[in-house]
Amino acid sequence: MKVFExxxxxxxxAEYESISPNGEMLLFDIETTGLKKETTRLYLIGCxxxxxxxxxxRQWLTSCASDxxxxxxxxxxxxxxxxxxxxxNGDGFDIPYIAYKADHYGLNNTISSLESVxxxxxxxxxxxxxxxxxxxxxxxxxxxxxxxxDEMNGGLLIPYYYQYERTASLEAQRLLLLHNHDDVxxxxxxxxxxxxxxxxxxxxxxxxxxxxxxxMIIDLKSMFTLPKALETERGPFSLYAEDDLxxxxxxxxxxxxxxxxxxxxxYYYFPQEDMIxxxxxxxxxxRRHRRRASKDDCFxxxxxxxxxxxxxxxxxxxxxxxxxxxx
Numbered sequence: 407m408k409v410f411e412x413x414x415x416x417x418x419x420a421e422y423e424s425i426s427p428n429g430e431m432l433l434f435d436i437e438t439t440g441l442k443k444e445t446t447r448l449y450l451i452g453c454x455x456x457x458x459x460x461x462x463x464r465q466w467l468t469s470c471a472s473d474x475x476x477x478x479x480x481x482x483x484x485x486x487x488x489x490x491x492x493x494x495n496g497d498g499f500d501i502p503y504i505a506y507k508a509d510h511y512g513l514n515n516t517i518s519s520l521e522s523v524x525x526x527x528x529x530x531x532x533x534x535x536x537x538x539x540x541x542x543x544x545x546x547x548x549x550x551x552x553x554x555x556d557e558m559n560g561g562l563l564i565p566y567y568y569q570y571e572r573t574a575s576l577e578a579q580r581l582l583l584l585h586n587h588d589d590v591x592x593x594x595x596x597x598x599x600x601x602x603x604x605x606x607x608x609x610x611x612x613x614x615x616x617x618x619x620x621x622m623i624i625d626l627k628s629m630f631t632l633p634k635a636l637e638t639e640r641g642p643f644s645l646y647a648e649d650d651l652x653x654x655x656x657x658x659x660x661x662x663x664x665x666x667x668x669x670x671x672x673y674y675y676f677p678q679e680d681m682i683x684x685x686x687x688x689x690x691x692x693r694r695h696r697r698r699a700s701k702d703d704c705f706x707x708x709x710x711x712x713x714x715x716x717x718x719x720x721x722x723x724x725x726x727x728x729x730x731x732x733x
Contacts, residue, residue, distance in 0.1 A: 431490045434453050448504075465583055550596060632650070643657070652729075663707070667682065670700060675696065
């Protein structure tokens with residue numbers, strides 16, 4: 407087994423602190439000889455972390471089957487010093503694979519206790535807004551304009567690993583390390599892909615509220631600079647977000663704006679009155695006058711002249727409900 411370490415020269419920036427405030431963040435990626443954990447081998451573990459403010463990439467490359475256990479033991483011991491594990495679709499592959507191998511060898515899987523942050527899961531809900539068919543690492547890196555030297559994928563690299571195992575080929579070693587290196591470094595550069603989820607789930611501050619014709623306009627300031635503008639609309643609401651601006655347009659009808667209700671399955675909708683009633687009460691009404699509420703018609707109403715609109719905390723909670731409805 408060989409261990410490689412590179413200090414990349416990349417210095418910690420403030421946005422990384424949003425994921426791991428204390429800097430105890432470990433980025434993590436593995437390479438294997440196949441997808442089925444019961445019959446394949448782990449041959450390379452790569453991780454990235456900040457040391458004295460600088461991003462460092464550390465890799466464990468096995469030379470034979472018997473190295474697998476030693477690489478895992480060394481990696482688990484190294485991971486003890488971290489509290490947040492960042493990965494790309496690691497919940498779907500890397501983490502279960504590592505857990506199986508740890509059980510197989512009777513090892514203490516130290517990463518199982520770390521907080522898990524999956525970049526793939528964070529960005530996946532937003533791919534449709536940018537016309538992306540997939541949200542794999544290659545697609546997300548292209549979306550963000552991230553360049554990488556590596557041109558291989560995990561499947562293509564398997565024969566190179568077997569070549570390295572047989573001959574200790576330096577060229578095969580270079581290709582194996584390069585792919586894993588660029589995956590780990592790419593994860594760090596993909597942090598902005600997570601900013602949509604962080605911003606729209608409450609990572610914003612209220613800026614202003616204006617009434618224009620039949621629309622209430624709410625401007626919010628995102629705590630995260632979004633890498634590309636996002637625009638969408640649904641029902642009585644529309645959203646435009648760019649850089650650190652989040653703008654919500656909420657239609658006004660008869661002096662009221664609608665307030666989305668997330669628990670729409672608990673309500674019935676009465677079309678003639680354009681109102682919702684909780685199921686515990688609505689069941690007593692004539693069935694011809696009601697139907698089960700859907701997300702698109704489950705709203706309460708708030709008078710635009712209500713004093714609550716002078717309360718920034720109320721507006722922020724209202725904006726959060728609208729964002730949850732839209733996204």
